[in-house]
Amino acid sequence: MLRRNPLSFIFLIIGFGIILFVGAALFNLIYKTLFLNTDNFIAIMRDPAVLRSIWLTLYTSFIATLISIFFGIPIAYVLARHDFPGKQLIESIIDIPIIIPHTVAGIALFSLLMRKGTVGGIFESLGIVFQDSMWGIVAAMLFVSYPFFVNSAKEGFASINPNIEKVARTLGASQSHAFFHITLPLSIRHILSGAIMSWARGVSEFGAIVVIAYYPMIASTLILYRFNTGGLSESQPIAVLLILICFVTFLAFRMASKKKWRK
Amino acid sequence: MLEIEDISNDWDGLFSLKGVSLKIKEGEYFVILGPTGAGKTLLLEIIAGLYFPDSGQVRISGNDVTEEPPEKRNIGFLYQDYSLFPNYNARSNIEYGLRIRKVPKEERDETVERLASMLNIENLMERDVTTLSGGEQQKVAMARALAIRPTLLLLDEPFSALDESTKDKLIEDMRALHIKEGITTLHVTHSQEEAMILADRIAIMMDGRIVQVGMPKDIFFKPKTSKIAKFVKIENIWNVDVIEKTDEGILVGLDGHKILTPPNRSIEGGTARLIIRPEDIVIGSGASTSARNRFSGKVMSIEQRGFYNIVRIDCGFNVVAAVTRQSIEELEIGVGDEVRVFFKTTALHVVPR
Numbered sequence: 001m002l003r004r005n006p007l008s009f010i011f012l013i014i015g016f017g018i019i020l021f022v023g024a025a026l027f028n029l030i031y032k033t034l035f036l037n038t039d040n041f042i043a044i045m046r047d048p049a050v051l052r053s054i055w056l057t058l059y060t061s062f063i064a065t066l067i068s069i070f071f072g073i074p075i076a077y078v079l080a081r082h083d084f085p086g087k088q089l090i091e092s093i094i095d096i097p098i099i100i101p102h103t104v105a106g107i108a109l110f111s112l113l114m115r116k117g118t119v120g121g122i123f124e125s126l127g128i129v130f131q132d133s134m135w136g137i138v139a140a141m142l143f144v145s146y147p148f149f150v151n152s153a154k155e156g157f158a159s160i161n162p163n164i165e166k167v168a169r170t171l172g173a174s175q176s177h178a179f180f181h182i183t184l185p186l187s188i189r190h191i192l193s194g195a196i197m198s199w200a201r202g203v204s205e206f207g208a209i210v211v212i213a214y215y216p217m218i219a220s221t222l223i224l225y226r227f228n229t230g231g232l233s234e235s236q237p238i239a240v241l242l243i244l245i246c247f248v249t250f251l252a253f254r255m256a257s258k259k260k261w262r263k
Numbered sequence: 264m265l266e267i268e269d270i271s272n273d274w275d276g277l278f279s280l281k282g283v284s285l286k287i288k289e290g291e292y293f294v295i296l297g298p299t300g301a302g303k304t305l306l307l308e309i310i311a312g313l314y315f316p317d318s319g320q321v322r323i324s325g326n327d328v329t330e331e332p333p334e335k336r337n338i339g340f341l342y343q344d345y346s347l348f349p350n351y352n353a354r355s356n357i358e359y360g361l362r363i364r365k366v367p368k369e370e371r372d373e374t375v376e377r378l379a380s381m382l383n384i385e386n387l388m389e390r391d392v393t394t395l396s397g398g399e400q401q402k403v404a405m406a407r408a409l410a411i412r413p414t415l416l417l418l419d420e421p422f423s424a425l426d427e428s429t430k431d432k433l434i435e436d437m438r439a440l441h442i443k444e445g446i447t448t449l450h451v452t453h454s455q456e457e458a459m460i461l462a463d464r465i466a467i468m469m470d471g472r473i474v475q476v477g478m479p480k481d482i483f484f485k486p487k488t489s490k491i492a493k494f495v496k497i498e499n500i501w502n503v504d505v506i507e508k509t510d511e512g513i514l515v516g517l518d519g520h521k522i523l524t525p526p527n528r529s530i531e532g533g534t535a536r537l538i539i540r541p542e543d544i545v546i547g548s549g550a551s552t553s554a555r556n557r558f559s560g561k562v563m564s565i566e567q568r569g570f571y572n573i574v575r576i577d578c579g580f581n582v583v584a585a586v587t588r589q590s591i592e593e594l595e596i597g598v599g600d601e602v603r604v605f606f607k608t609t610a611l612h613v614v615p616r
Contacts, residue, residue: 163346166313167404169333170340171360171411185350 026243033240037233044237053222054242058249060134060218061202064141068149068198073191076150077179080157094151097144105143106211113139113212136213141202149198156190157183192257196250203246264289264447265415270309270319278302280309280316281471287449292441294458295451296482297468298494303451306468307417310449311338323414334363336415339408339446343420345400347392353403354388360411378406381443382436398429402436409444418450422457434460455495459483467491484540485612492538492614498573498583499544501537502616505530513613518580522556524611534616543610544584546574546602547594554605558582562600565591576604 003009033041044050079091097105113120113130120130130136160183168178184191206220214221219242227235265287273279280302287293297303308314310321312333321329328336347356354375361371379385382402387395392403401421408416421437422430438461441448451468452458458465459479466476467486475487486492489500503515503522513524515537524537545554560578567573571585574596582604586596596602 161344161346163342163344164348166308166311166333167340167342167346167407168348168359169313170311170336170338171407172334172337172363173359174332174334177363182348182350186348 029236030240030243033237037237040233041237041240045241049217050219050222050238050241053217053219054238054245056134056137056216057203057218057220057242058245060137061141061145061199061205064138064145064202065149065195065199067138067142068146069191069195072146072150072153072194073184076153077157077183079150080154081162094147096147098147102144102205102207103211106140106208109136109139109143109208110212130212132213132215134213134216137209137216137218140208140212141205144205144208145198145201148201149194152190152194152197153187156187156194159190160186189257192253196253196257199253200246200250264291264324265310265449266320266322267306267310268320268322270306270316270321272305272309272314272316272319274305274314278305279471280306283319283468283471283473285466285473285476287447290445290447292448292450292461292463294462294465295449295468295473296453296455296458296465297451298453301468302471303468304419307340307419307449307451310415311340311417312336337411337413339411339413339416341401341404341408341416341418341421343423345397345404345424347400347404347407349393351392352388353384353390353392353395356392356403357388357406357410359407364411374410375406378409381440382406396429397425398433401425401433405440409446413446416446416448418448420452420454421450423452423454437461455483467494469494484610486538486614488614489536489538489616492536497538497540499537499539499541499581501580503535503537503613505532505535508532512608515613520558520579522611523608524613525608527613529615530613536614536616538612538614539606539610541573541583541585542571543606544582545605546576546584546586546590546596547605554607556606556608556611558604560602560604562596562598562602564598565596576602578604 075090075094079087110131111117113123113136115121115124115129115131123130123135128135130139164186165178165183168182169175173181204220206218206224209218210221210224217225219238223235223238223242226238265285267283267285270280270283278300283302283306285293285295295303295306305314309316312321312328312331312335316329319329320327323336323338347353348359351359357375357378358371361374366374375388376385379388382405384399384402384406387399387403392400395403405421422433425433434457441461450457450461462479464476465479465482466473467482468474469490475482475491477485482491483495486495486497492500501517503517506514506516506521508514508526508530511523512526513530513535515522515524515535517537522537558578560576560582563575563577563581565572565574567588568585570587572588572591574584574586574591576582576584584604594602
């Protein structure tokens with residue numbers, strides 16, 4: 001097909017440059033670790049501190065994603081369906097985390113959620129501490145990742161013909177029935193894809209997390225710590241393990257979200 | 264059955280309704296005809312309860328439903344884009360309203376079978392609706408709307424996204440269905456053809472207002488204003504001077520010619536507008552017509568429009584006649600030829616300026 005389309009063929013070759021760049025960096029890392037330092041890699045895979053940090057990374061990001069879904073779906077729906085004064089302001093606020101440097105995000109969150117912070121103090125009295133805790137990691141991940149979820153869900157809702165909801169209403173569905181039985185199932189692909197992107201963004205976060213919660217160490221923090229103390233040989237295998245786990249999980253989620261959702 | 268009283272609504276300044284009132288009788292097929300942007304869809308959506316009017320009332324079977332949500336109104340609604348639920352197959356689409364009403368499965372199956380057979384879509388029931396053709400989708404949407412046994416059926420340009428032959432077939436089906444089921448139907452469209460074939464009565468809607476309500480023949484042959492006349496494609500609209508009102512009718516002057524028109528009480532004197540459909544203009548020798556209004560003129564142009572030819576004739580005033588191809592051939596008319604033009608007094612309609 002591409003051969004009959006010379007422009008697309010040329011574009012593919014040019015585009016391949018970026019694939020090569022990313023591919024070379026990853027291949028170099030994976031090849032060196034898996035094939036040249038296999039024993040070291042196996043040892044790292046058995047290191048409880050490494051496994052703990054990777055597990056912590058994956059599930060804190062999962063919790064952050066669940067929170068994004070819970071709060072993101074309603075706002076995404078309203079933004080997709082209605083025009084109202086201040087809508088653009090809300091959309092800009094949603095996008096801010098994409099624009100600002102992550103250390104800045106970390107400092108903003110630290111100032112708000114630290115034990116002596118305005119909101120952090122209130123939460124501490126309820127038994128939830130952010131500073132140097134799992135909840136701090138979740139908060140930082142949520143902050144940087146929710147725009148990906150909200151924007152994807154919004155796009156999903158906007159892509160559904162509003163007349164479909166209206167017809168459901170005339171057929172006897174309440175607003176919430178029409179939403180949960182028609183609109184939500186129809187947007188499921190965008191919602192899943194947003195959730196995957198949001199989860200992946202959470203996993204890849206480092207800058208904001210080290211400011212608010214250096215401990216417990218997530219994988220990225222541990223990699224930096226091991227790099228500083230033991231060099232490449234100690235940090236590289238952790239990086240590869242994280243890459244492999246993330247790649248497999250990401251691929252599995254992607255494939256699941258491509259499934260046809262029909263009744 | 265359906266009474267709409269003085270409905271006004273301003274929808275972000277895009278569409279607005281300005282004091283719309285209508286009464287539709289039980290079992291009637293009522294068509295609202297109007298150009299795009301007249302506010303037709305908004306009116307239907309207000310009747311269905313999808314939007315609430317700024318002021319005015321909607322009554323169904325005598326009950327004020329203005330504040331009722333759509334799910335309490337039992338109204339069938341059909342959109343131009345079918346709006347089927349793409350996550351359900353055809354059967355589940357049709358059953359949707361019945362499931363919400365918690366109708367038992369046996370009864371649901373019976374309803375689906377009955378509607379599918381009536382609309383000839385039995386073989387499509389298990390199909391994914393996204394694989395159906397436009398006509399098939401519209402039939403499934405129709406069955407879905409009818410399944411809830413609506414007290415009122417609202418159709419929003421139901422045939423405008425279909426190709427001509429599918430459209431003709433569906434219009435025919437719609438007529439048969441209406442006769443069989445007798446559901447009070449309100450259909451909005453910009454297609455005069457649909458209105459002419461289907462409507463018991465027609466309302467013309469322009470700029471958010473109902474400007475004329477009447478039987479199809481009144482709308483198409485006796486439009487109340489020259490604006491409506493233009494909309495219903497009457498190209499002969501002449502400014503005339505009223506000469507005198509007699510028992511026989513009104514004698515008017517048009518560029519030095521005298522024309523007798525039927526009586527009209529709303530014409531006082533001074534000036535008026537004379538309207539006649541192009542189909543009512545006869546070209547020929549005049550031997551076989553009793554028409555009183557006879558003129559000579561020169562053919563300025565002949566153009567094909569659908570199955571008719573539009574002949575423009577200069578009789579000292581411009582006359583547009585719709586003539587069949589066969590007549591053109593028989594009369595051997597060509598551009599530049601001198602012809603005789605006739606029209607009956609009864610075909611004329613005079614409106615105030």
